[in-house]
Amino acid sequence: MASEDTQIRINDLSFDIEGKTLLHNTNLSLNGDGITVLLGANGAGKTIFLKLLTGLLTPCSGSITFEGGNLSIKTRAFVSQEPVILRRTVLKNILFVLEKITSEKSTLTKELLSLMGLDKKEHQNAMTLSAGEKQRLCLARAIITDPEILLLDEPTANIEPNSTTLIEKYLIQKVRSSRKIFFVTHDINQARRLADEIVFIHTGRVIEHSSAENFFENPKTREARKYISGKIN
């Protein structure tokens, strides 16, 4: 479990593609627990930043280090905006990510399916689930690996409101206390509901990093103020 002792340090992190810099030299020190919301307009670089944290992208320069903890790449789980569902049953989708299926994991799987409202559909073909159910399944599949860091890339962007509510409730009540969550969104209200701290990204630069309370009450930059007021999408 990521704890308060664990600090995630990001040093001079940058990422380029074909000569275009998508993330400029970023230096941050993030809390090892709670929910960090990556906020910013479309194309700001939130997903790039998240994928660098996940290890799906390799930075062109800089580094990400975990101090006070011994986090390896295996202790991170990533959920993308478009749910990636294997063409098999709901239950088999979850069990697929496990190296070994123990009785403890089987019990946890049942619990997770129940929490996600999928317990009656465990033997159903996962491809036939609704968008929200698929995303809930992806979240359950991420949790079953017991990650220390959970990285969620706009997981509620294309799903129905009741699934959004269920996912948010689950993250706040069950996940936040036991692991670190990075949550990408451009929904201001969702960020208000979920965030402990905010990293605001604008055109590939982290221009603001503060507690959620500070960010929403007293944004320091003009871009953040415009974003909060809905003038930038």
Added chain:
Amino acid sequence: MNDISEAFVSSLGLILFLDAELLEIILLSFRITFYAVLISSIIGIPLGAFLASTHFRFRNAVVSILFGMMGLPPVVVGLFVYLIFSRSGSLGWMGLLYSPTVMIIAQVILILPIVCCLTFQIIESLHTRYHEFFRSYRIAKLKSVIAYIVDSRFELTTVVLAGIGRSISEVGAIIIVGGNIDHITRVMTTAIALETSKGNLDLALGLGIILLATAIVLNGFILFLRGKYLNTSGSTI
């Protein structure tokens, strides 16, 4: 015209009364096709899946060569296999020329690139969707290749059926390496060619009807699977 209708009626008689010669030829055709497609699938499907989901230095060159091999002229393959397995050839000592085994080898050379390339195309599109998920969960290469194959099983069934269709209707290569020997290497296509040249149209037509029926059944099955896949976008396993 009368000759044709008489031959047609006579051929139906051969089919309905399960003529021994006809049956022997049909069974040998199916046996050779079965083994050729089985071997091609065992090698071609995992190879196609591996190529589609792995990036290595000469991958594009390997894929280009395999795609080029999809259009191999059967008679050239037949000649090539003949030269290798003829008495003076490098594998002549095996004594396989004019046997069903060498016919299977020739068929595999023709079908393997087709199975491999069609598998590659199917799994490449699945790889686009899955690879980030597999990477983020550190799924082992072997497990991911198996998952690609399992998750594209409907499409891969059509690949196997396409292989069967190609194999059972092949004549150029197997007539060279098999020699069309009665009771040993005579299959439907080579028998049709021979019986037609001899004017024995009833047997040729009988075999032609079976061949045509096989093609229709296979295509029907492909369409059925396609419909099933489109309706469910995959099913439970």
